[in-house]
Amino acid sequence: DAKTTQPDSMESTEGETVHLPCSHATISGNEYIYWYRQVPLQGPEYVTHGLQQNTTNSMAFLAIASDRKSSTLILPHVSLRDAAVYHCILRVPLTGYQNFYFGKGTSLTVIP
Amino acid sequence: DMKVTQMPRYLIKRMGENVLLECGQDMSHETMYWYRQDPGLGLQLIYISYDVDSNSEGDIPKGYRVSRKKREHFSLILDSAKTNQTSVYFCASRSPGTNFNQDTQYFGPGTRLLVL
Numbered sequence: 221d222a223k224t225t226q227p228d229s230m231e232s233t234e235g236e237t238v239h240l241p242c243s244h245a246t247i248s249g250n251e252y253i254y255w256y257r258q259v260p261l262q263g264p265e266y267v268t269h270g271l272q273q274n275t276t277n278s279m280a281f282l283a284i285a286s287d288r289k290s291s292t293l294i295l296p297h298v299s300l301r302d303a304a305v306y307h308c309i310l311r312v313p314l315t316g317y318q319n320f321y322f323g324k325g326t327s328l329t330v331i332p
Numbered sequence: 333d334m335k336v337t338q339m340p341r342y343l344i345k346r347m348g349e350n351v352l353l354e355c356g357q358d359m360s361h362e363t364m365y366w367y368r369q370d371p372g373l374g375l376q377l378i379y380i381s382y383d384v385d386s387n388s389e390g391d392i393p394k395g396y397r398v399s400r401k402k403r404e405h406f407s408l409i410l411d412s413a414k415t416n417q418t419s420v421y422f423c424a425s426r427s428p429g430t431n432f433n434q435d436t437q438y439f440g441p442g443t444r445l446l447v448l
Contacts, residue, residue: 263439
């Protein structure tokens with residue numbers, strides 16, 4: 221069973237800031253929240269990850285609720301290249317064996 | 333840029349033929365993976381390799397074997413391919429990063445295999 225819940229789809233206009241929500245009510249203390257994205261005919265691409273504190277990198281800002289039961293991936297000033305399926309998954313780093321369950325994710329459509 | 337390559341990108345084989353999928357990475361990552369992705373099933377782990385000649389089965393190893401003779405290359409072999417092995421196959425390598433919690437996987441572009 222998937223441990224995260226995401227909306228099936230979202231739509232935005234170029235230049236806007238997009239907030240992609242993810243619910244993970246049963247998250248364990250040692251599980252990190254990872255975000256990957258995937259476009260058709262390409263492999264998944266790492267976006268960001270975090271444990272408890274909000275994180276930011278060149279691609280996105282990850283806001284994590286204080287109780288860690290939800291998180292939001294924030295994409296500032298989206299472009300057409302940001303159109304993809306975004307997957308929120310829970311992982312424990314450095315265990316070597318990692319099985320990704322991507323599920324359906326959120327399909328982000330960006331309108332010119 | 334960190335890069336994982338896969339060859340071929342598209343492949344059509346007949347049932348019973350042997351299949352060789354190649355993966356390469358230029359980042360000297362020790363750990364590499366082979367996954368398959370099917371609609372509605374997400375990514376399923378086939379095999380994991382912790383380094384040269386150090387391979388372990390994932391969740392669905394049946395019908396597959398792997399070979400890793402050099403750190404930068406990881407091959408997936410299907411001996412006598414079956415129609416239910418039609419799928420998209422992804423290779424990935426793992427970067428442990430400089431901090432204990434900096435663990436990311438870098439994926440190749442995938443190989444689309446059709447077994448007739």
